[in-house]
Amino acid sequence: MDKRIVLITGSSTGLGLTTAVRLKKMGYTVYITSRTVEKAKKVAEEIGTSCVALDVTDEESVVKAAESIKTKEGRIDILINNAGIPGGFSKPAEIDAAAMKNVFDTNVFGLVSVTHHFLSLLEKSSFPVIVNVSSGLGSFGQVQNPDKIESKVNSLAYSSSKTAVSMLTVQYAKGLPNIKVNAADPGPTNTGENFSNGIQTLEEGSDAIIKLATIDPTGPTGCFFNRDGIIPW
Template identity: 60%
Template sequence: MRIALITGGNKGLGFETAKELISQGYKVYIGSRSSERGQEAAAELGCSCVQLDVTDEQSVQQAAQFIQEKEGRLDILINNAGISGGFTTTRDMTMDIVKEVYNTNVFGIVRMMTSFVPLLEQSEQPVVVNVSSGLGSFGMVTNPETMESKVNSLAYCSSKSAVSMLTLQYAKGLPDMKINAADPGATNTDLVGDASNNAKPASEGVIPIVRLATIDANGPTGTFEDGNGIIPW
Protein backbone atom coordinates (compact mmCIF):
# COMPACT_ATOMS: atom_id res chain seq x y z
CA MET A 1 0.00 0.00 0.00
CA ARG A 2 1.43 3.35 -1.03
CA ILE A 3 1.58 6.05 1.63
CA ALA A 4 0.64 9.67 0.94
CA LEU A 5 0.89 12.85 2.99
CA ILE A 6 -1.19 15.90 2.11
CA THR A 7 -0.43 19.27 3.67
CA GLY A 8 -3.49 21.37 4.44
CA GLY A 9 -5.48 18.16 4.25
CA ASN A 10 -8.24 18.94 6.71
CA LYS A 11 -10.34 21.00 4.27
CA GLY A 12 -10.84 22.12 0.69
CA LEU A 13 -8.69 20.60 -2.02
CA GLY A 14 -6.56 18.71 0.49
CA PHE A 15 -9.60 17.04 2.02
CA GLU A 16 -11.06 16.11 -1.37
CA THR A 17 -7.69 14.78 -2.55
CA ALA A 18 -7.45 12.62 0.55
CA LYS A 19 -10.98 11.31 -0.01
CA GLU A 20 -10.16 10.31 -3.59
CA LEU A 21 -6.84 8.66 -2.75
CA ILE A 22 -8.42 6.69 0.09
CA SER A 23 -11.13 5.48 -2.28
CA GLN A 24 -8.37 4.20 -4.57
CA GLY A 25 -6.72 2.21 -1.78
CA TYR A 26 -3.91 4.55 -0.71
CA LYS A 27 -2.92 5.01 2.93
CA VAL A 28 -3.29 8.72 3.61
CA TYR A 29 -2.02 11.07 6.29
CA ILE A 30 -3.49 14.55 6.32
CA GLY A 31 -1.45 17.42 7.72
CA SER A 32 -3.30 20.13 9.62
CA ARG A 33 -2.14 23.20 11.51
CA SER A 34 -4.86 22.53 14.10
CA SER A 35 -4.69 19.09 15.69
CA GLU A 36 -8.36 19.32 16.63
CA ARG A 37 -9.58 20.18 13.12
CA GLY A 38 -7.22 17.63 11.66
CA GLN A 39 -8.51 14.84 13.90
CA GLU A 40 -12.12 15.75 13.03
CA ALA A 41 -11.34 15.62 9.30
CA ALA A 42 -9.35 12.38 9.66
CA ALA A 43 -12.25 10.75 11.51
CA GLU A 44 -14.62 11.74 8.72
CA LEU A 45 -12.24 10.48 6.04
CA GLY A 46 -11.13 7.33 7.83
CA CYS A 47 -7.43 8.16 7.72
CA SER A 48 -4.64 9.39 9.99
CA CYS A 49 -3.67 12.96 10.85
CA VAL A 50 -0.44 14.67 11.80
CA GLN A 51 -0.11 18.18 13.22
CA LEU A 52 1.72 20.10 10.52
CA ASP A 53 2.21 23.82 9.99
CA VAL A 54 4.35 24.41 6.90
CA THR A 55 5.38 27.86 8.20
CA ASP A 56 6.90 26.32 11.34
CA GLU A 57 10.25 24.55 10.94
CA GLN A 58 9.86 22.58 14.15
CA SER A 59 6.35 21.45 13.23
CA VAL A 60 7.55 20.19 9.85
CA GLN A 61 10.48 18.34 11.39
CA GLN A 62 8.26 16.74 14.02
CA ALA A 63 5.82 15.64 11.32
CA ALA A 64 8.67 14.02 9.40
CA GLN A 65 9.80 12.23 12.54
CA PHE A 66 6.24 11.04 13.13
CA ILE A 67 5.96 9.55 9.63
CA GLN A 68 9.44 8.04 10.00
CA GLU A 69 8.43 6.28 13.20
CA LYS A 70 5.05 5.14 11.86
CA GLU A 71 5.99 4.11 8.32
CA GLY A 72 9.72 4.41 7.67
CA ARG A 73 9.07 5.93 4.26
CA LEU A 74 6.79 8.22 2.26
CA ASP A 75 5.68 7.42 -1.28
CA ILE A 76 3.65 10.50 -2.19
CA LEU A 77 3.99 14.06 -0.88
CA ILE A 78 1.31 16.53 -1.90
CA ASN A 79 2.29 20.11 -1.06
CA ASN A 80 -1.22 21.52 -0.97
CA ALA A 81 -1.18 24.06 1.88
CA GLY A 82 -1.56 27.61 0.58
CA ILE A 83 -3.02 31.02 1.31
CA SER A 84 -4.23 33.80 -0.97
CA GLY A 85 -3.23 36.88 0.99
CA GLY A 86 -6.75 38.12 0.44
CA PHE A 87 -6.06 38.88 -3.23
CA THR A 88 -4.97 42.36 -2.17
CA THR A 89 -4.66 44.79 -5.07
CA THR A 90 -1.23 45.85 -6.27
CA ARG A 91 -1.79 49.42 -5.07
CA ASP A 92 -2.57 48.22 -1.54
CA MET A 93 0.12 45.54 -1.37
CA THR A 94 2.47 45.58 1.62
CA MET A 95 5.68 43.74 2.40
CA ASP A 96 4.00 41.99 5.33
CA ILE A 97 1.34 40.50 3.04
CA VAL A 98 3.94 39.30 0.52
CA LYS A 99 6.04 37.74 3.29
CA GLU A 100 3.02 35.95 4.73
CA VAL A 101 1.96 34.52 1.37
CA TYR A 102 5.46 33.42 0.42
CA ASN A 103 6.07 31.92 3.85
CA THR A 104 3.27 29.43 3.23
CA ASN A 105 3.11 29.01 -0.54
CA VAL A 106 6.83 29.02 -1.35
CA PHE A 107 8.99 28.57 1.73
CA GLY A 108 6.52 25.99 3.05
CA ILE A 109 7.36 23.74 0.10
CA VAL A 110 11.08 24.16 0.74
CA ARG A 111 10.64 23.26 4.41
CA MET A 112 8.62 20.20 3.46
CA MET A 113 11.11 19.01 0.86
CA THR A 114 14.08 19.56 3.17
CA SER A 115 12.53 17.39 5.88
CA PHE A 116 10.72 14.80 3.77
CA VAL A 117 13.14 14.05 0.92
CA PRO A 118 14.96 11.48 3.11
CA LEU A 119 11.63 9.69 3.66
CA LEU A 120 10.75 9.90 -0.03
CA GLU A 121 14.13 8.38 -0.86
CA GLN A 122 13.08 5.26 1.06
CA SER A 123 10.22 4.75 -1.43
CA GLU A 124 10.61 2.55 -4.50
CA GLN A 125 8.67 5.15 -6.50
CA PRO A 126 8.63 8.59 -4.84
CA VAL A 127 6.20 11.19 -6.14
CA VAL A 128 5.75 14.88 -5.26
CA VAL A 129 2.85 17.08 -6.36
CA ASN A 130 3.04 20.81 -5.79
CA VAL A 131 -0.41 22.39 -5.92
CA SER A 132 0.09 25.53 -7.98
CA SER A 133 -2.30 27.72 -9.97
CA GLY A 134 -2.87 28.96 -13.49
CA LEU A 135 -2.60 32.39 -11.87
CA GLY A 136 1.12 31.68 -11.63
CA SER A 137 1.42 30.74 -15.30
CA PHE A 138 3.00 33.45 -17.46
CA GLY A 139 1.35 31.86 -20.48
CA MET A 140 -2.09 31.96 -18.90
CA VAL A 141 -1.98 35.42 -17.32
CA THR A 142 -0.72 37.02 -20.55
CA ASN A 143 -3.43 35.42 -22.67
CA PRO A 144 -6.38 37.87 -22.80
CA GLU A 145 -8.77 35.00 -23.53
CA THR A 146 -8.22 33.35 -20.14
CA MET A 147 -9.84 34.04 -16.78
CA GLU A 148 -6.36 34.18 -15.27
CA SER A 149 -5.51 37.29 -17.30
CA LYS A 150 -8.28 39.21 -15.52
CA VAL A 151 -6.85 38.71 -12.03
CA ASN A 152 -4.35 41.09 -10.43
CA SER A 153 -2.92 39.63 -7.24
CA LEU A 154 0.76 40.44 -6.86
CA ALA A 155 1.57 38.26 -3.85
CA TYR A 156 -0.47 35.18 -4.75
CA CYS A 157 0.29 35.10 -8.48
CA SER A 158 4.00 35.65 -8.04
CA SER A 159 4.16 33.05 -5.26
CA LYS A 160 2.63 30.44 -7.57
CA SER A 161 5.12 31.36 -10.30
CA ALA A 162 7.81 30.64 -7.73
CA VAL A 163 6.19 27.25 -7.06
CA SER A 164 6.60 26.47 -10.75
CA MET A 165 10.32 27.14 -10.65
CA LEU A 166 10.69 25.18 -7.41
CA THR A 167 9.01 22.27 -9.15
CA LEU A 168 11.38 22.42 -12.10
CA GLN A 169 14.50 22.75 -9.97
CA TYR A 170 13.52 19.94 -7.62
CA ALA A 171 12.69 17.75 -10.63
CA LYS A 172 16.13 18.45 -12.11
CA GLY A 173 17.94 18.00 -8.80
CA LEU A 174 16.10 14.85 -7.73
CA PRO A 175 15.89 12.78 -10.94
CA ASP A 176 14.89 9.61 -9.09
CA MET A 177 11.60 11.26 -8.07
CA LYS A 178 8.56 12.30 -10.09
CA ILE A 179 7.94 15.95 -9.20
CA ASN A 180 5.17 17.91 -10.90
CA ALA A 181 2.91 20.92 -10.41
CA ALA A 182 -0.89 20.79 -10.60
CA ASP A 183 -3.35 23.58 -11.35
CA PRO A 184 -6.76 22.77 -9.86
CA GLY A 185 -8.30 25.89 -11.41
CA ALA A 186 -10.79 28.12 -9.62
CA THR A 187 -12.58 25.94 -7.06
CA ASN A 188 -15.18 26.56 -4.40
CA THR A 189 -12.91 26.61 -1.37
CA ASP A 190 -12.25 29.25 1.28
CA LEU A 191 -9.08 30.18 -0.64
CA VAL A 192 -11.07 31.41 -3.62
CA GLY A 193 -14.45 32.19 -2.17
CA ASP A 194 -17.95 31.25 -3.22
CA ALA A 195 -19.32 30.25 -6.58
CA SER A 196 -19.85 33.82 -7.78
CA ASN A 197 -16.84 33.44 -10.09
CA ASN A 198 -18.24 30.24 -11.64
CA ALA A 199 -15.67 28.21 -9.76
CA LYS A 200 -16.03 24.43 -9.90
CA PRO A 201 -16.42 22.15 -6.89
CA ALA A 202 -13.25 20.98 -5.14
CA SER A 203 -14.05 17.41 -6.19
CA GLU A 204 -13.36 18.48 -9.79
CA GLY A 205 -10.37 20.62 -8.91
CA VAL A 206 -8.49 17.63 -7.50
CA ILE A 207 -8.47 15.79 -10.83
CA PRO A 208 -4.94 16.89 -11.88
CA ILE A 209 -3.64 16.54 -8.32
CA VAL A 210 -4.83 12.95 -8.03
CA ARG A 211 -3.69 12.11 -11.56
CA LEU A 212 -0.15 13.30 -10.86
CA ALA A 213 -0.09 11.73 -7.39
CA THR A 214 -0.93 8.30 -8.79
CA ILE A 215 1.47 8.13 -11.75
CA ASP A 216 3.67 5.09 -12.12
CA ALA A 217 7.38 4.81 -12.85
CA ASN A 218 6.76 5.84 -16.46
CA GLY A 219 4.94 9.01 -15.48
CA PRO A 220 6.15 12.55 -16.18
CA THR A 221 8.36 14.77 -14.08
CA GLY A 222 8.90 18.52 -14.25
CA THR A 223 5.48 19.24 -15.78
CA PHE A 224 2.66 21.70 -15.04
CA GLU A 225 -0.81 20.26 -15.61
CA ASP A 226 -4.47 21.10 -15.11
CA GLY A 227 -7.51 18.88 -15.54
CA ASN A 228 -7.03 18.79 -19.30
CA GLY A 229 -3.29 18.16 -19.40
CA ILE A 230 -0.13 20.25 -19.85
CA ILE A 231 -0.46 24.02 -19.45
CA PRO A 232 2.16 26.73 -20.16
CA TRP A 233 4.61 27.80 -17.51
Protein backbone atom coordinates in the same frame (compact mmCIF):
# COMPACT_ATOMS: atom_id res chain seq x y z
CA MET B 1 2.62 -4.84 -2.67
CA ASP B 2 2.35 -2.39 0.24
CA LYS B 3 -0.15 0.41 -0.04
CA ARG B 4 1.40 3.63 -1.21
CA ILE B 5 1.62 6.21 1.55
CA VAL B 6 0.53 9.79 0.83
CA LEU B 7 1.02 12.91 2.93
CA ILE B 8 -1.02 15.98 1.99
CA THR B 9 -0.33 19.38 3.53
CA GLY B 10 -3.23 21.70 4.24
CA SER B 11 -5.71 18.84 3.90
CA SER B 12 -8.31 19.42 6.61
CA THR B 13 -10.49 21.46 4.22
CA GLY B 14 -11.06 22.25 0.55
CA LEU B 15 -8.99 20.75 -2.23
CA GLY B 16 -6.64 18.98 0.14
CA LEU B 17 -9.50 17.26 1.92
CA THR B 18 -11.19 16.26 -1.34
CA THR B 19 -7.89 14.86 -2.60
CA ALA B 20 -7.47 12.89 0.63
CA VAL B 21 -10.95 11.39 0.39
CA ARG B 22 -10.46 10.37 -3.23
CA LEU B 23 -7.06 8.78 -2.64
CA LYS B 24 -8.38 6.92 0.41
CA LYS B 25 -11.17 5.45 -1.75
CA MET B 26 -8.54 4.41 -4.31
CA GLY B 27 -6.74 2.34 -1.69
CA TYR B 28 -3.89 4.64 -0.67
CA THR B 29 -2.73 5.10 2.92
CA VAL B 30 -3.42 8.79 3.44
CA TYR B 31 -2.07 11.15 6.09
CA ILE B 32 -4.02 14.38 6.27
CA THR B 33 -2.52 17.36 8.06
CA SER B 34 -3.72 20.43 9.90
CA ARG B 35 -1.94 23.04 11.99
CA THR B 36 -3.43 21.65 15.21
CA VAL B 37 -3.54 18.02 16.29
CA GLU B 38 -7.17 18.44 17.40
CA LYS B 39 -8.33 19.51 13.94
CA ALA B 40 -6.22 16.85 12.23
CA LYS B 41 -7.66 14.07 14.41
CA LYS B 42 -11.24 15.28 14.01
CA VAL B 43 -11.07 15.34 10.22
CA ALA B 44 -9.14 12.07 10.00
CA GLU B 45 -11.78 10.32 12.08
CA GLU B 46 -14.53 11.69 9.86
CA ILE B 47 -12.99 10.44 6.61
CA GLY B 48 -11.15 7.36 7.88
CA THR B 49 -7.56 8.37 7.25
CA SER B 50 -4.44 8.80 9.36
CA CYS B 51 -3.24 12.24 10.39
CA VAL B 52 -0.40 14.32 11.74
CA ALA B 53 -0.23 17.90 12.99
CA LEU B 54 1.80 20.03 10.58
CA ASP B 55 2.10 23.79 10.21
CA VAL B 56 4.18 24.48 7.11
CA THR B 57 5.25 27.89 8.46
CA ASP B 58 6.68 26.37 11.67
CA GLU B 59 9.86 24.40 11.03
CA GLU B 60 9.68 22.65 14.40
CA SER B 61 6.20 21.44 13.49
CA VAL B 62 7.44 20.16 10.13
CA VAL B 63 10.35 18.30 11.75
CA LYS B 64 8.06 16.70 14.35
CA ALA B 65 5.63 15.60 11.63
CA ALA B 66 8.43 14.00 9.63
CA GLU B 67 9.72 12.22 12.72
CA SER B 68 6.22 10.97 13.51
CA ILE B 69 5.72 9.52 10.03
CA LYS B 70 9.21 7.99 10.12
CA THR B 71 8.35 6.19 13.34
CA LYS B 72 4.95 5.00 12.11
CA GLU B 73 5.69 4.17 8.48
CA GLY B 74 9.41 4.51 7.77
CA ARG B 75 8.70 6.23 4.47
CA ILE B 76 6.24 8.13 2.32
CA ASP B 77 5.69 7.47 -1.37
CA ILE B 78 3.81 10.61 -2.35
CA LEU B 79 4.11 14.15 -0.99
CA ILE B 80 1.39 16.58 -2.02
CA ASN B 81 2.36 20.16 -1.18
CA ASN B 82 -1.13 21.59 -1.10
CA ALA B 83 -1.04 24.12 1.75
CA GLY B 84 -1.50 27.66 0.50
CA ILE B 85 -3.16 30.97 1.27
CA PRO B 86 -4.52 33.65 -1.09
CA GLY B 87 -3.31 36.55 1.06
CA GLY B 88 -6.24 38.81 0.36
CA PHE B 89 -7.20 40.64 -2.79
CA SER B 90 -5.71 44.09 -2.35
CA LYS B 91 -4.67 46.16 -5.34
CA PRO B 92 -0.97 45.85 -6.23
CA ALA B 93 -0.28 49.43 -5.14
CA GLU B 94 -1.58 48.58 -1.66
CA ILE B 95 0.60 45.50 -1.12
CA ASP B 96 3.77 45.99 0.89
CA ALA B 97 6.67 43.67 1.69
CA ALA B 98 5.00 42.38 4.87
CA ALA B 99 1.94 41.26 2.91
CA MET B 100 4.14 39.54 0.35
CA LYS B 101 6.16 37.82 3.05
CA ASN B 102 3.01 36.51 4.70
CA VAL B 103 1.92 34.78 1.49
CA PHE B 104 5.39 33.51 0.60
CA ASP B 105 5.89 32.09 4.11
CA THR B 106 3.12 29.57 3.45
CA ASN B 107 3.06 29.15 -0.32
CA VAL B 108 6.80 29.10 -1.01
CA PHE B 109 8.97 28.76 2.08
CA GLY B 110 6.50 26.35 3.66
CA LEU B 111 6.69 24.14 0.58
CA VAL B 112 10.48 24.19 0.70
CA SER B 113 10.53 23.36 4.42
CA VAL B 114 8.20 20.38 4.03
CA THR B 115 9.99 19.07 0.96
CA HIS B 116 13.38 19.40 2.65
CA HIS B 117 12.40 17.58 5.82
CA PHE B 118 10.42 14.82 4.10
CA LEU B 119 13.01 14.05 1.41
CA SER B 120 14.67 11.36 3.49
CA LEU B 121 11.30 9.60 3.82
CA LEU B 122 10.60 9.90 0.09
CA GLU B 123 14.02 8.42 -0.64
CA LYS B 124 12.94 5.26 1.22
CA SER B 125 10.20 4.74 -1.38
CA SER B 126 10.71 2.51 -4.40
CA PHE B 127 8.87 5.12 -6.48
CA PRO B 128 8.68 8.59 -4.89
CA VAL B 129 6.41 11.33 -6.21
CA ILE B 130 5.97 15.01 -5.33
CA VAL B 131 2.98 17.06 -6.44
CA ASN B 132 3.18 20.81 -5.89
CA VAL B 133 -0.20 22.51 -6.03
CA SER B 134 0.44 25.66 -8.05
CA SER B 135 -2.08 27.76 -9.98
CA GLY B 136 -2.83 29.01 -13.45
CA LEU B 137 -2.59 32.44 -11.83
CA GLY B 138 1.14 31.79 -11.56
CA SER B 139 1.48 30.83 -15.22
CA PHE B 140 2.86 33.51 -17.53
CA GLY B 141 1.20 31.74 -20.43
CA GLN B 142 -2.22 31.73 -18.79
CA VAL B 143 -2.26 35.24 -17.31
CA GLN B 144 -1.09 36.79 -20.59
CA ASN B 145 -3.64 34.94 -22.69
CA PRO B 146 -6.78 37.12 -23.02
CA ASP B 147 -8.84 34.01 -23.70
CA LYS B 148 -8.08 32.58 -20.26
CA ILE B 149 -9.91 33.48 -17.05
CA GLU B 150 -6.55 33.93 -15.32
CA SER B 151 -5.84 37.01 -17.44
CA LYS B 152 -8.72 38.83 -15.74
CA VAL B 153 -7.21 38.51 -12.25
CA ASN B 154 -4.60 40.88 -10.79
CA SER B 155 -3.23 39.23 -7.67
CA LEU B 156 0.31 40.39 -6.96
CA ALA B 157 1.20 38.31 -3.91
CA TYR B 158 -0.65 35.09 -4.69
CA SER B 159 0.25 34.93 -8.38
CA SER B 160 3.92 35.63 -7.83
CA SER B 161 4.07 33.03 -5.06
CA LYS B 162 2.62 30.40 -7.38
CA THR B 163 5.08 31.36 -10.10
CA ALA B 164 7.77 30.63 -7.53
CA VAL B 165 6.16 27.25 -6.85
CA SER B 166 6.35 26.45 -10.54
CA MET B 167 10.06 27.25 -10.69
CA LEU B 168 10.66 25.24 -7.53
CA THR B 169 8.98 22.33 -9.29
CA VAL B 170 11.31 22.56 -12.28
CA GLN B 171 14.41 22.89 -10.14
CA TYR B 172 13.45 20.01 -7.84
CA ALA B 173 12.71 17.85 -10.88
CA LYS B 174 16.16 18.62 -12.28
CA GLY B 175 17.95 18.16 -8.98
CA LEU B 176 16.06 15.07 -7.79
CA PRO B 177 16.11 12.75 -10.83
CA ASN B 178 14.93 9.76 -8.81
CA ILE B 179 11.71 11.55 -7.79
CA LYS B 180 8.86 12.50 -10.11
CA VAL B 181 8.12 16.17 -9.35
CA ASN B 182 5.26 17.98 -11.06
CA ALA B 183 2.99 20.99 -10.53
CA ALA B 184 -0.80 20.88 -10.59
CA ASP B 185 -3.15 23.73 -11.45
CA PRO B 186 -6.55 23.00 -9.89
CA GLY B 187 -8.17 25.70 -12.00
CA PRO B 188 -10.87 28.19 -10.87
CA THR B 189 -12.38 26.03 -8.14
CA ASN B 190 -15.08 26.92 -5.65
CA THR B 191 -13.46 25.79 -2.41
CA GLY B 192 -16.18 27.28 -0.23
CA GLU B 193 -13.47 29.18 1.63
CA ASN B 194 -11.24 31.80 0.05
CA PHE B 195 -12.28 31.10 -3.54
CA SER B 196 -16.07 31.01 -3.54
CA ASN B 197 -16.41 32.41 -7.07
CA GLY B 198 -14.76 29.46 -8.80
CA ILE B 199 -16.66 27.71 -11.60
CA GLN B 200 -15.32 24.22 -10.88
CA THR B 201 -16.33 21.79 -8.15
CA LEU B 202 -13.82 20.49 -5.61
CA GLU B 203 -13.92 17.15 -7.42
CA GLU B 204 -12.98 18.83 -10.71
CA GLY B 205 -10.36 20.97 -8.99
CA SER B 206 -8.66 17.93 -7.50
CA ASP B 207 -8.50 16.04 -10.83
CA ALA B 208 -5.03 17.29 -11.80
CA ILE B 209 -3.68 16.60 -8.31
CA ILE B 210 -5.03 13.05 -8.36
CA LYS B 211 -3.67 12.45 -11.86
CA LEU B 212 -0.15 13.51 -10.88
CA ALA B 213 -0.21 11.74 -7.51
CA THR B 214 -1.11 8.44 -9.13
CA ILE B 215 1.30 8.37 -12.08
CA ASP B 216 3.35 5.27 -12.72
CA PRO B 217 7.16 5.11 -13.16
CA THR B 218 6.79 6.05 -16.84
CA GLY B 219 4.98 9.26 -15.91
CA PRO B 220 6.20 12.83 -16.43
CA THR B 221 8.44 14.96 -14.27
CA GLY B 222 9.08 18.69 -14.30
CA CYS B 223 5.71 19.43 -15.93
CA PHE B 224 2.70 21.63 -15.22
CA PHE B 225 -0.78 20.11 -15.60
CA ASN B 226 -4.38 21.12 -15.17
CA ARG B 227 -7.25 18.64 -15.47
CA ASP B 228 -7.12 18.88 -19.27
CA GLY B 229 -3.38 18.29 -19.69
CA ILE B 230 -0.13 20.23 -19.85
CA ILE B 231 -0.32 24.02 -19.52
CA PRO B 232 2.37 26.64 -20.15
CA TRP B 233 4.67 27.89 -17.42
